[in-house]
Amino acid sequence: MDTISPLQATKPAPNMPVNASRRPGEPSRFVHNTWYVAMFSSDLERGQMVHRTILNEPVVFYRKEDGGVAAMIDRCSHRFAPLSMGKLLPGDRVQCIYHGLEFGADGQCVKNPHGKGTIPPPLHLRSFPVVERHTLIWIWMGDKKADPATIPDYSCLDNRPALHVTRPGYLNVAAHYELVVDNLLDLSHISYVHVGILGNADTANADIGVDQKGDVVAVSRISKNAETPGILKMMSPAGFERGDQWNTISWYPPSNMILEFGASKPGEPKEKGTGYFAIHLLTPETERSTHYHYTAARWNVLTDDEQNAKIRDKIYEMRTFAFAEQDVPVIEAQQICMDQPEKPLRPALLSIDAGPIAYRKVLDRLLSEEG
Ligand code: FES
Ligand SMILES: [Fe+2]
Incomplete structure (x- = not known):
């Protein structure tokens, strides 16, 4: 049973000149002691x-x-x-x-x-x-x-059955690492950029909450009784069409993240549902390029191993498609747009930007502590 909607790539960005290095006078935004x-x-x-x-x-x-x-x-x-x-x-x-x-x-x-x-x-x-x-x-x-x-806790990857963890993924993104963090901490884009595979119109109006513990910023989006995204339908043997869904992404300064993604039947406790930890690891390469490593580890696996092998590959393929063909074209084009004017631009912010605003405050403090 294939419950995944047809994959829709982001349409190609306009042909714009690329600026490979930061603008003159632009301060470096790399945290070194981490x-x-x-x-x-x-x-x-x-x-x-x-x-x-x-x-x-x-x-x-x-x-x-x-x-x-x-x-x-x-x-x-x-x-x-x-x-x-x-x-x-x-x-x-x-x-x-x-x-x-x-x-x-x-x-x-x-x-x-x-x-x-x-x-x-x-x-x-x-x-x-x-x-x-x-x-x-x-x-x-x-x-x-x-x-x-001080290494962030990614123990969800330790000693896991091979069928419960997707193979390692890597992309090189031609953009500053903060634009990739912005993208990942902005859960509202899922309903638009990843419509059909990770989100849909039902999830567009979900409540988004921002929580901070120490320097770790978490952004959550809970959708009650919403249409279940295709990948989660595959992971439930009952194949529920609608469910309660949650996404909670935690940012560990300066650029590593873990997203808890899952769903349960409407009204049932989260523990009875299923999902995966989506791991996003960003490492600045240059001021205009980022190493993006990713993988995913399932939790509360409810399917058998024959199905698990298919799901493992499907999660990898879908996430790779979502990043490489949907997110990255937008982020790289956004970087070019930001580099075109002579002076830095200031974004006109919306309520959905609460997560990115919260992590930037922590990042700014860490940068100023390094001088
Ligand atoms: S460049 Fe001469 S020994 Fe390495
Ligand atoms: Fe995305």
């Missing part, structure tokens, strides 16, 4: 070197012989060739492809094959604290001491 997701654990195999640009810094990642992850600047101190083009050597060392300098996992230069082999301090490279947790590789880009206790 954890960012560099990639999924499964993205980094032994023997590989993987490059990621994070907060405008080139970083190379590789697995050490003990299986742990090393991360250092992906730019040789000699003539600036990327180390990720070089070779991994025994002893967790990296050899530069260009003139053979060798570096340890802590970024220290350990061998200069030229002249007398001296190693002056400028040859050493910066390395970064890395923690592997919740099937993700986290990196700390700041200069303050990294505290792994």
